[in-house]
Amino acid sequence: MKKHASFVLPNGEQYYYRKNGHGEQKILLLHDNFTTSRYFQAIINMIDTDKYALYAPDLRGCGHSSYVEPTNRFLSYVDDIQAFCAHLHLDHLIVVGWGIGAMISLQLAVQAPERVAKIILVNPLTTVNASDEDALMTDPDIKSLVTDIDAQDQAQLAEDFAHQYFPYMTPSFQEDDVLMKETLLQQNPLDIAWAMQANNLTDDALRMVHQPVQILYGELDRHLDDAFLKRLSHQLTTATLQEVKHSGHVMMIDDPQAIMQAITY
Template sequence: MKPIRIGTVELSNGEKLGYRMREGGERALVLIHGNMTSSAHWDLVLERIDERFKVYAVDLRGFGLSTYRRPVESLRDFAADVKEWIDALGLNRYSVMGWSMGGGVAMHLAADRPEQVEKLILLASVSTRGYPFYETDDKGQPTGRRLRTKEEIAADPGKTLPILRALKRRDKEFLRKLWETLIYTHRRPDPDRYEAYLEDMLTQRNLAEVYHALNTFNISDRHNGLVGGTGEAKRIVAPTLVLWGDRDRVVPERMALEIVEDIGPGARPVGLTDCGHSPLVDDPDQLLDRVTQFLDE
């Protein structure tokens, strides 16, 4: 296995992005993580993907090794950071894989830089129409009201506040139970990796802002019930693979089909068998088979 190196890049906005890089051939693949994770959660991909690929996994602002000096307001803020990071690395042609929230960041990148993004892979991704945030009561039960502002989301008693409190008190057992309820419902990482993932989750400094960014994200050509769409999805010309797990409790198949509808003929949906929201853990071999087949087409 080729070694994995860790680096940082200083951005013009004063932020610093950390990243992991695994050497390989001339074909570059950029990995963008989701909420409550960082580049550390791409470890199995970095270790196992074919060595024909040179792989870069970034830590978004407020996660992992990256700084968080300016609050983010949208997924576009993350995308702007990633574009400058890519420029600093000197990448001119590359494919991108975005997982969950990172899929929205990857879509911004593909829409803004069609001359650079060769192929786009969206893994259990947020829809082109966003990921709605509904109010919950203090028992975690939904009330049916969609929240509209970052302040409302930050004060939500059943979802946001318990996680914020767990992060503040470094309560890894709370995070373990949360992930085993929603994400690691079928398979779990081996103990050493699991401990590293939980430790990494504690680095997040922007939970409410991310929820707000997902709630207001909409690059479709229609209104999503909260905001109108920008139509940017139609600017994605890179061949796109939309992957979702048939056991996913976080992102339903409906969102994958919305992505395909909004991007158009260049997007192809593929289900992953016996996988939840983290095919990275549930079945990395199946995931990497699908990914490498697509990249080789």
């Protein structure tokens, strides 16, 4: 049964999430910056509800979750997910992490290996060359989306999103309207961008991940860095690397079946 719910974490943040299914195997979906759990709707709809129970939270400051305590510290977002899982008694998870959600997934596997049975990384992002949070605004892609959100300019956001994220397929007009409205709810795009920049995933930390890892990357994702993907696949000794044809950064819209196959494999 699909539902939307929320609860307050011990740190005072109100965490909103989507849930579907009542099966024994639990799935956790972690979204990227400039997005919310709503972007996973196709995956949420596709799961076998008798076999799986799926949880898709909005990260702190994103979508319908609160932003009581502003932070650009990567581990703060990881700690939120730890508390989210503890509250809902989620262990032995299949974790699907997209963008910064991919980095959170890996850190979760390092800090709480009992919570993670399998990891699917969807278009994990490398960092950009910036010395501090303000310097991130010199990156034209980040600057355009942050500016659109600050101005609450949905039309310009849709145009910039189409340019950056939808090189192969664009959502329907109705779906795009919903997604852009979700993105405009975000309170902390620059803070999350810096959290991504300053993540704690050293090579030594990556080598501590022992769970099976599947890395899915879109053929048309203009944000991906080949060297970063090679580093990930090299340091994650249990990882396999798979290119998804005709897919950009938002694989859950371009080819949700590729993600579903990774979940059910």
